[in-house]
Amino acid sequence: MNDKLPPLSGIFGVPSHKDSALGKALAILFEPSPTLISRLEPQLALLQQSPSSYSELIDTALATITGWDTSAQSDFIAGHPRIGESKNLSNLSAKEQSGTGISPTPPEVLARLAHLNACYEAKYPGLRYITFVNGRPRHAIAEELEDLLGFNHSLLADEPALIGIESMDITGDLWRGELRRAIEDIGLIAKSRLVALGVE
Template sequence: MGDLPALEAIQQPSHSTLQSPLGVALEVLFERSPILVSLLEPQLKQVLQSSPPLASYAELIDVALSEIAKWDLNAQSEFISGHPRIGEVKNLSKLSASEQGVNPTPPEVLKRLEHLNACYEVVYPGLRYITFVNGRTRAAIAEEMERALGFVHSINWSEPPLESMVAKEFGSREWITELNRAIGDVGRIAKSRIGILGVS
């Protein structure tokens, strides 16, 4: 994954999709996702053409999150699914790999995270657990996920059993609260990335 293109470049008219400077910036900030191409990039092009020039990448992130907030729930759900699951170790972007920790993770923690991800995705159908890792270990994130799901901490990676999970209704108040939290953390991750890349 390359560095962000010049801020001025993303505000120039372009008819290409993800290879445009704006598309590249969105991929770096938010992770590659089909909805970036099909929905977010075209919307942002229109907004940028009718607005004063952006002063920073942080402002671009805020404008993007404002547009995402207007989407229907299915589109918002698809957007956050562009981020890798916590604990995934393959096919990660360079930034995702560095954010999830450079130190080796014990196999039992990876198995625990895999189980917790599966439980979360049953409880919150259509969502994926997103959190701003901010240098924490995967073991710490596993404990955070347990708390979020109301689980008692367990050293047994497969507890509680997946079949005991009860789904929240898609679009329910609890589901929307969790969706909004996840989108907020995607924004925090994106703003952290501009700092890592040395731009503002």
Template sequence: MPAVPALPEIQNSPSNPHSPLATALELLFEHSPVLVDVLEPQLSIVLKASPSFVSYADLVDTALSEIAKWDVEAQAEFIAGHPRIGESKNLSTLSANEQGAHAVKPTPPEVLARLAHLNACYEIKYPGLRYITFVNGRSRATIAEEMEAMLGLARSLSKEDPIIESISPVEFGSHDWRSELERAIYDIGRIAKSRLGALGLS
């Protein structure tokens, strides 16, 4: 399991993309350029000015408060740091465990193919976003059903239905698009707090 820097080390280290704070953020939220270039220096300033910061749960909440102030393009870049549901390559240790990539009973290939198609459908419907959900021990097959429901699709194992070209995009920055962005960020917060437990920091 990855090592997490101690809280005093995070609070007292200088800001930079390789700082203990950056390391902790990448463990909890997954790597993305906006995380190390924008969030890490913002949080470094906040933490030095906030002696009441006492836990990693505080760190997650403070990070989410800072992210909420960003423009939607930066927020979308932040969530794109998380892997797509069903991906099995280049996953962090925590993402692999959360998605069941090393489960005793592997995910059937038809479910993985369906998830890949659903991810593509989602990314057409919500341009610039990536589907994020708090897996919380659920199977990939269950997540496929969740994605179908939110996209208004019938249950299927087809890797071609619906045809991608038939998907009507939601307007970038519209109310529905922003609602989905906010839901994704909320679930990233839930994932981060679940990771605290996995890392023995709850």
């Protein structure tokens, strides 16, 4: 995908369609996903007043997303890659996850992250762990995820056992709080992409 954002002035006031300039801009900022194309792009295309900047567009998009039901919000989150994934990443995700000037991630850290992602998704059914990496190495993200899950810091790829993870109630405050946090971090990621692309 070309990471060049189109001029903001030309992406509103046109009929919604899957290959619209608005849809392409949203895919660059938020990662491409079916929910982004089928739900977010059509809603934003109907705005009465166009945002004056890409930063304002991100804020408007996030406000729109938080108005959706939790199922649609979690579908939107699933458009982002898991931390530590290396396949099928957008150019921007690959750069964000690799970190600037950081040596390659050791395989044991990648294996640990894969296990932690699985544990997180078992504990928070329907969610995917999202965090604003902000140039941090993957081992720091693994420790952050361990802290969130209440695990000891480790490089073991299979502890604790996935089968022992208790799932959160998706109607409960803790699950909903994690959903909100993930969406907020997606907003931070999108705004950091504007900086990387030299766009206001």
